[in-house]
Amino acid sequence: MSAPFSRALMLSAASALALAGATAQAKEAQRNTATPIKHLVVIFQENVSFDHYFATYPHAKNPDGVPAFKAMSDTPKADTLEAAGLLDTNPNKTNPKNADAAVAPFRLSRAHAATADQDHGYTAEQAAFNGGKMDLFPVNTGRGDKTGDGAFVTKGLVMGYYDGNTVTALWNYAQHFAMSDNSFSTTFGPSTPGAINLVSGQTNGMELPPGYKLEADGTYDKGRVVPDGNGGWTMISDLDPTGDVCSKGKTALMTGRNIGDLLNEADVTWGWFEGGFDLGVTNANGTTGCARTTTSQVTNASPVDYIPHHEPFQYYPSTANPTHQRPASVDVIGTNKDGGANHQYDLTDFYAALKAGNMPAVSFLKAPGYQDGHAGYSDPLDEQEFVVKAVNDIEQSPEWKDTAIVIAYDDSDGWYDHAMAIVNGSKIPVGNYDVLNGDRCGAGTALPGVNGQPAQGRCGYGTRLPLLVISPYAKANHVDHTLTDQSSVTRFIEDNWLGGQRIGQGSFDAIAGSLDGMFDWARAPNKALILDPQTGEPKA
DSSP: OOHHHHHHHHHHHHHHHHHHHHHHHHHHHHHOOSSSOOEEEEEEEOSOOHHHHHTTTTOOOOOTTSOOOOOOTTOOOOOOTTTTTOSSSOHHHHOGGGGGGOOOOEEOOGGGOSOOOOOOOHHHHHHHHGGGTOOOHHHHHOOOOSSSSGGGGSGGGGGEEOOTTTSHHHHHHHHHSEEESSEEOSSSSOHHHHHHHHHHSOOBOEEOOTTOOOOTTSOBTTTTEEEOSSSOEEEOSOOEETTOTTOOSSEEEEOSOOHHHHHHHTTOOEEEEETTOOTTOBOTTSOBGGGOBOOOTTTOOOOBSOOGGGOGGGGSTTTOOTTOOOOSOGGGTTSTTSTTOTTEEEHHHHHHHHHTTOOOSEEEEEOOGGGSOOBTTBOHHHHHHHHHHHHHHHHTSGGGGGEEEEEEESOOTTOOOOOOOOOBOBOOSSTTOOOTTSSSBSOSOOOBOTTSSBOSSOOBOOSBOOEEEESTTBOTTEEEOOOEETHHHHHHHHHHHSTTOOOOTTOGGGTOOOSGGGBOTTOOOOOOOOBOTTTOOBOO
């Protein structure tokens, strides 16, 4: 045996031992949890208010020819439009400011799964709330479809809702596991603030790119980033992350810490897995790189699979993978030794890790564009296929026995919801961006920004969103009323793996409600529920 070859073998053996040691250390950190949950999978979807999907839960219309839904007799009550008596007598119908779009909530069928995207801006949502009267959604966040009739072509479309004949899988999950009827977006606004709040609870601390120019009103990029009142910046709208090779237009970075930083310090395995992140794949339609697309048979739209402003960890230099570097192997997915991928992966990497018995302790799943549920280019039926496949695969894996799956959303898309819970006020010092209560949003001193001073531009909670927990340890057929928000997911991770450590720097995690009320830690009462991805109904 030659000396170079012998040396190579020794180096290879040393590398293998180092990798085995790192893997063992990570698995030990993974085992030391405060609850029986050893794996958390967060399925993070797009643009749905709670009432948009659960307005009449658990009562579905059940017309012929569609998946039927029949609720269990002991289904608990939830704070829905039906329960609140707001289906027919509704303030949006009686407020004349809504003009021809002044309509009551109405049912959208499976045939109407494809709809127009609604206005879900930080200011527009506050205006729709109208000081808590919740009666100006059509005029402020509504957008009509180009085809159809009646309310469909007016801004009154924003009052539409689905029932268990369309979002059948989610209703079945709610029946067999736990659902919240009191969970909100952390702040008002669209996708990027929602994604950032999920992983850090802090939309303050934006860093603008070199050579930036401000708008005349002192904001950046037409008010997407606003002054926080202390010389810093707060994000209130969508911007792509600076440095991501797929980013377009004006961009920005975050300067604070996120949950990935805390998990890395504790050597707990984790990853964000997003459709389209692997730029080396060519889709069946010939698209590749950042331009990979998939056409929906429901909407006929072909959005890109990877949407940069939906990937929150790309905004932080400490957790970004700007070139979309691939992991060194399936074995190291989720570890701090993943070959430069820095915990940012393609969705296919999650399934590869799951199949290999290497699912990280904490996994965030993001659908390709056409399946993320975002009205305008996605829809509930394509979304259902994505969610059900992910849940089925996890339930059929050995890891199911100690896994919790959280289904959560980034924002409401502006769809009508009747609930409000303001816990943090704001008065942005320029322009007219905070309008919930006249010239401001909420009251009191704002929570701190990353520099410790009160930071404006973080008014919330925003709109109520769906939140479900699927787990052997989830309470069965349970509706939880605990006040929670997107950063409650961060809090669960912190409490379960990190001894209750908080991100700090003014993160909402410090005041976030707990998800514990959705679990039964004394026993694991729930069996797997395998659903049909097409219909959302239980498989025989």
